[in-house]
Amino acid sequence: MKTSMEGYTILFFCSLLLSIFLTSTATDTITMSQPIRDGETIVSAGGSFELGIFSPDSMKRYLGIWYKKISIPTVVWVANRESTPLVDSSGVLKVTKEGILQLLNRNGSIIWSSNSSRWAQNPVAKLLDTGNLVVIDEKDDNPENFLWQSFDYPCDTLLPGMKLGRNMTTGLEWHLSSWKSTDNPSPGDFTYRLDPQGFPQFVVRDGSVEQFRSGPWNGLHFSGFPDQIPYTTYNPHFVFNQKETYYTDELCNDSVVTRLVLNRNGIIQRFSWNDQTQDWDLSQSVPKDNCDNYAICGAYGSCNIGNSQDYCGCLKGFVPKSQQDWDISDYSNGCVRRMPLNCGSGDGFTKHSGIKFPDTRYSWYNESMTLKECESLCLKNCSCMAYTSLDVRNGGSGCLLWFGDLIDIRAFPEDKKEIYIRMASSEIGMSLSLKLDQVGSKKKKRVWIIVSLALLVGMVFLGLGLTLFVRKKKKLSREGKKGHTVERGYTTEELELPLFDLATVANATNNFSINNKLGQGGFGLVYKGVLEDGQEIAVKRLSKNSRQGLNEFKNEVIHIAKLQHRNLVKLLGCCLQVDETILIYEFMPNKSLDFFIFDHTRSILLDWTKRFQIIIGIAQGLLYLHRDSRLRIIHRDLKAGNILLDNKMNPKISDFGLARSFDENETEGNTKKVVGTYGYMSPEYAIDGLYSVKSDVFSFGVLLLEIAWRLYIEGKPLELIDASIGDSSNTSEVLRAIHVGLLCVQRCPEDRPNMSTVVLMLGSESELPQPKQPGFFNERNLVGTDSSSHKHEPCSTNEVTITLLEAR
Template sequence: MPSNLRCFILSMEGAAVVLVCSFLLFTLSTSTPVDILNATQLIRDGETIVSEGGRYELGFFSPGVSRRRYLAIWYKQIPVQTVVWVANREVPINDTSGVLKVTNQGILVLQNHDGNLIWSSTSSRPARRPVAELLNSGNLVVKEENENNPENFLWQSFDYPGNTFLPGMKLGRDLITGLNRHLSSWKSPDDPSHGNFTYGAEVGGFPEFILREGSIVRYRNGPWNGLRFSGTPELKPNPIYIFGVVFNKREVYYGYKLRNISIPSRMVLTQNGLWQRLNWIDRTKAWEVYVTVQMDGCDNYALCGAYGSCNISNSIKCSCLKGFVPKVPDEWETLHWSNGCIRKTPLNCSSDGFVKCSGVKLPDSRKSWFNYSINLEECKNLCTKNCSCTAYANLDVRRGGSGCLLWFVDLVDIREFTENGEEIYIRMAASELGQFERINANGKEGMRIAVISVLSAAILILGLALLLYIWRKTSHMKPGSLTVVRESNSNIKNHMEDLEFPSFNFARIACATDNFSTNNKLGEGGFGSVYKGILEDGQEIAVKRLSKASRQGLDEFKNEVIHIAKLKHRNLVNLLGCCIEEDEKLLIYEFMTNKSLDFFIFDETQRMPLDWSMRYNIINGIARGLLYLHQDSRQRIIHRDLKAGNVLLDNEMNPKISDFGLARSFGEKETEANTKKVVGTYGYMAPEYAIDGLYSTKSDVFSFGVLVLEIVSGKRNRGFCHSDHQLNLLGHAWRLFGEGKSLELIASPIRETSNPCEVLRSIHVGLLCVQRSPEDRPNMVNVVLMMGSQGPLSPPKQPGFFTERDPVEASSSSMHHHKPLSYNDLTITELKAR
């Protein structure tokens, strides 16, 4: 073989060896198991590792508009990059030279292009074959190879959380090692370094979870009572997550786990100090706030000072506990309560007793004493014997109460709740106890006198009412009859002033609507007419003008002004203000460009523009609007007339629920109400409401279910007919579902372009909502979750009102009927349709 040829072959073989070695090295550094990094591998900027289940990803990122690089963990399958943990929060890398690797000692190190150490983990002991693994929980761990016991991990990111609290994390303290797992806010969306706020467990007496701004306490949850934190009565069993506190000799921590891991949910301490739970909604492709722990101003720590109590429902939030008076009265007159209250009568120790205070958030317990093994009576005896003891309470409220919690300091940060509050027994001087006993005795006597007085007054009022009724009947058309209307106007105006609700000048609205020209008329109902108007600044408005002859409209007007003036949600029509001048009553709304939903889904010529994606967006938007009314608004609102005509569409076809004339508000403890005057719209009313006058949030859920099936099918429930049967739309959908033919329900113009999975899920949820029994229907929390996830759904039961259709239904749903209506062989009286 010629020498030159032999040299060429050798050089080729050498190149191949170099190429193979380079390929193997590249493979080792980028392609070994995607969730594990060993001591021979590294991660460079631009490379990532992904947890085995594909839920989380680790790599380098730049927050917001910043160009600085950080090593972080984020959700892999969520299109909006959501970072849940950052390694080098305080020391960013200024270029893309960052490298992460595991040392032979089992320590994670992050270096820049100069090899300088940017960040490193720690190690609890020497390691032989250490690896780093990103778990599907979002936890980055360093461990011995093949070691899966968390107790033996060398290091884990869950022990050093940032601003995000993930399922499976422990938020609290290791009482043996002193490890403090706490959250700290980001400085800004562009800067993940430690912000002003921290949240974590503080021990000393009974543990408390405290939110601080710097060193200042801003909020505390209240002591854990076995079911929830004392200061968070809204924390109840829910369909999203299970939560609890573990407290033993080794550790104290708060944790939670998701009931359905397919619905991402996390808790975040925001840069503004809000402690929030957020859920990912697939449809909107956004994180939505499920709950903010700080509910209102009474959650500000120690707002009312020592022995003060906060009640958000009172016009003046702070008051002193019974037996106490303001320490500095002049300050209380100017609404400065921080100096709190002092006792009216000093304690005497030997003769002191206790007064029960119910329905409250227990005071700060960080300097308390506790014992889980004794009962309340033993707890009282201990407090009585110790002259320094200021109050006592049960530790655990389950099974009638158990355990003992004693306070030896001033009682601070108490607030009152309407439900799920607790009881505390406060030490009081003997003379004060006597006053309370006299007050209770006088209260009973006063109650007897009050009952007699009320009965007498009631008889007198009934007599006067009868005389007034007769007088009004005889003078209905006389000028003096305007007095009642003006008194009503005065009442409404008073409510407007209390709500600080905007008032419009009548002349301004008349000018905006061209003096209520018929050319500007948008529609008409039992209340009166609606007009389009344009204000002088160019803003388009819709004006509802109350008909002078409409009593129904007067009630609606009051509801709109009094109940929903302060409701703000992107899926509710915004009420801008009102006008009351003499006998004119106007409501002014934001103008909706695309009219109402019924115009699009029931009009043959308008069906085509409303494609499936728009319909699905409308369904989800209505659901979110109802959820806000039922759960997240200041007062629980039952709409009572949800229908296609009362869903308006803005210029981007986003739905907005309107017309709250029949709405009713519920208190926190109310679940249903009864009315003798059933009002609403045929085809949308729930059976229990139409038959018995019972309405609740589940009545709106039924209406929502009907609306969903109408949106999918393009057919009205009322008046629906089919050649094969006499069922209405609900019965038809139920029948198709049972036969596995639900896709046949979808409106024919969009059948070919629709998303079958979304259609089937919508129909399924709609049928769950129209089940006959209210107890079987989901609430709107579950509806929103079901629409936004892909998990299995329970089979629906038989719908209400689906077996036959009443002949009366041939008439329009907007007419008023005053005669009895036979429906499904049952009679409904006083039914008014709109």
């Protein structure tokens, strides 16, 4: 996997190379009489790290530390990221007689300075081979006596030996904060820091909003990082005592180069240097999917990315708090117990494994108790909702208790650590044994169990019989009604969607008033509606004369009804009544993407930050369709008009009328009837009817670019940038987006990246391969001399149905 650290541009690379050839102090130390100037550097004794002044853009300069032996410039620490950057090459770094580091500008003003807790006779600054810049007394290099060290002030990178946590005595906190952008090392929006409430855990926040939680440490790893083991290059340590609480890495081999980074998108990534490929290997990345998003399923809800229907489900013994909300995929209210607790009459516990342990913000722990003592203590406290062993090593030890609702749970089938959740005794079949224990008669216990089992079996059979009777009666009733949908080729049972009454839909749209019209397609009209409870909806009404629309309707229901993702439009239900066929969606107030980007006036409303957010959202939605959904789905009509925007300008992929799904073993399909939109179709699909996930990748690339190939090969890629976003754009980010777009629209499907690679490339600063010539629909031969792909034989009888795009 090709990847490298955030924050590097070509200019930055040149700046670091230049520092090698300029005058160097050829030492690892700065003294009071020997400061270093811009262009000079110091190098750690073993040659692993280098310190100097660098520039991530053409204007600003920063004091930083980077790897010396790594061929890809990779900065691990920046001194003046929270203060004013230098604006020219006159910067000087010196150490004062008080043992304070100072970075001065041309005028001698202090741009940045360290601090010192005590006086030293002869202070010097030294760059250690761990990457730690320390200020020490020249004759005392004991770590306990450091006057100051850069390891106490991490930036976005955690190196082996650095601490992530908190010193309870001094109040010093070690945390990571992302870069603001690729060329701006100032603190960004994301932080990764210790939450000391209850049993400690680490949390990624976007500002003050929780995004991801590590889960509690169990002696081997954090509950939210089940793939953190086995360890081959480093050993993780979690220190937890009255003085300090922190996490740190210890290298197994000094020759290994590894680092943990919080990137500018709030993703925690573990990199290791690969000498053979001369690049960084990405070995770990979280959040890795939707289920890593904090508390996405609410209280007592569990998120399972592999679920065949929805991500969210309730833990065993719990039901949705609001079934109506869950039916429209709103899981925020979570779940509630099916049977209420009755602490006075005795509750019990059910064992769960293969899950990420809940938020420990409201928890209590004891390091010496046994698991049995832990259970007894929890049972005596009516507010205690769950317990587990604090440390799972050597058979388990200690006690961890949870109080209040259990939130932020997800499925980790590979992690077999056990947690015990409090349940009503009647829910887990314990009430009978508890009552008989009080009587003290083993004989009565056996009798009661036999009688109870007999009654239970009888009730089950009776319930099944009644259920079958009611279902059959309802089916016969439906089949006797006018407008039964069998004549349209499907029944309401097959759709598995909430049904809306026609009168309700008509009332919501003012009887399908022309004033409520949002748009029109080959299927019919789309109207805006408002339900009685105030919810805004979009109503797609199938034209009675549209046979193609009917096929699209059925296809849309099949492919999107059970799919849930933040970047897919939500299908709320349908109306099948009399001769009406209607789909009801969530309403998107900002219309579609083409409403903005193809209009000179409205396009200025989309600055680069919003556009890049939209690009990332579309990519993540496609990745879900291609890899993480219950079906492998090819959209086949991805275009700007099918990207809807919500009130926060978040993109939602819509219109699945042309979508196709694959089984796990299928990779591509073939059709004699090519449908879609000219300009977004991949060559192999438009010409030969071959479609695959790479067809969608091509369409995504067109969305990313609206491309002009010759500008790129002539070295003029910046001419592709929309003039309306020029002032707001991040040049390196725009160039990367263009480059990724070019990779997506390469002629041969085999050359195009898949969507997981696209998401990774957009979210990192990895070195990208050179794109080959893109595909054009007037090219008959899809295989160029520079491609290794196999030639597909054309299908001469293909029937092409395309939608022409309006002039822009």
